[in-house]
Amino acid sequence: MILPIVAYGAPVLRVVSKDITPDYPGLPKLIEDMWETMYASNGVGLAAPQINRDIRLFVIDSAQIFDNQDEDEKGKYPDEPGTKQVFINAHIKALNGKEWAYNEGCLSIPKIREDVTRHEEVTLEYVDEQFVAHTKTFNGITARVILHEYDHIEGKLFIDYLKPLKRKLLKGKLDDITKGKIKVDYKMSFPK
Template identity: 40%
Template sequence: MIQPIFVYGQHILEQPCTDIQLESPQLQNLVNNLWDTMRNAQGCGLSAPQIGLPYNVFVIDSQNAFQAIGKGFRKRYFDAEDKGIQGIFINPQLLEVSSKMWKAEEGCLSLPSLIKGVSRPWQIKISYYNEQLEYRIQEFSGLTARMILHELDHTNGILLINHMGLLIKKYLYFKLKSIKKGRVKVSYPISTR
C-alpha cells in the first residue's frame, strides 16, 4: 500500500533505526509498502524511516536505472558485468568500503527537488537478510553501492543534507523551510506530521 513519504524536518528521519525481528508479522507488509511507495514516487530506493517506521529495512532498484541510462554512461555508473538489482535489505550492516571514491549527484524523496554531488566508495561489502530471510554477505559496486549507502544513511539518521557544507545549508535555508512545512510540489503523498 502506498504510504506518505516523511520529508525533511521529521524527527524519525534523524534517528538511528533498530533491527526488525525476522519473525515480525509486520515485516512482509513493511516490504510491500516500501516497494509500492517507492514505485509510486518514481524513486530508486526507500527506507523504513521514510514511511515513518524506525526499522533497519530498505529497498533499492538500480536495475531500472541501468536500463534507463545510455550505454555510454553505464561505464561511469556500473562495473562491466553489473546490470543493477532490485533488492530488499533487512537489518543490513556495512562491513567494508573500498578506498576508491567517486562523486555523483544524488536526490532524495525526503528532500524533494534537492540534488547534491556526494563522494562515496565505489565498492562496499555488507551483511543483510534478503526477501527469503536468508543471511547474505555480499559485495556491491558503482551505482548499486551508492544507492545502498544512501539508504543505509537513512537507517542511521543521516540525510543527504548532512553531506552538505554549512554555507550550502544556509543558502538552502528557505527551500528547506518550505520542504519542512510541506510546501513543495511533488507527485507523491508526503507527511509533515
C-alpha cells in the same frame, strides 16, 4: 498500498533504526507496500524511516538507473545491469575503493539534488526477506544507492555530506519542505 513518504524535518529521519526479527508484525505486507510506494514515487530506493518506521529495512532497484541511461553512459559502471533487492538488519563491514561524486536526490527532500562523494564499494552483512543471512560486496551505482538508503537507517541524510556554506544556501528550500510548501507528484507527510 502506497504509503506517504515522510518529509525532511520529521524526527524519524534522524533516528538510528533498530534491528528486527522474523516475527516483526506484517513484514511481508510492509515490504510489498515499500516496493509499491518506491515505484509510485519514481524512486530507486526506499528506507523504512522514510515511511515513518524506525527499523533497519530498505529496498533498492538500481536496475532502473541502467534502464534509463543514455547510450553514451552504457558500460560505464561495473554493476550494470543493477540489482533489485530487500535489505533487513544491514550493517556495513567495509568501505573500499576510491571516493567519487554523483548527483543524488531523496524522496524525503524533494526538488533538491546535489553531488555527494561516496566510496565505490561497500560490503554489507544483512538478511533478506526470508531472513537468510548474507555478506556481500556491492559496487558502482548499486553501492551508492545502498549507501544512501543505509544512511537513512543510521539517521543520516545526503545533505549531511554538503559543505556548511552549501547547507546554508539550501536552508530556505529545506524549511519550505518541512513546512509543506512544496508540490510533489507522490504522497507525502509533513512534520507537524
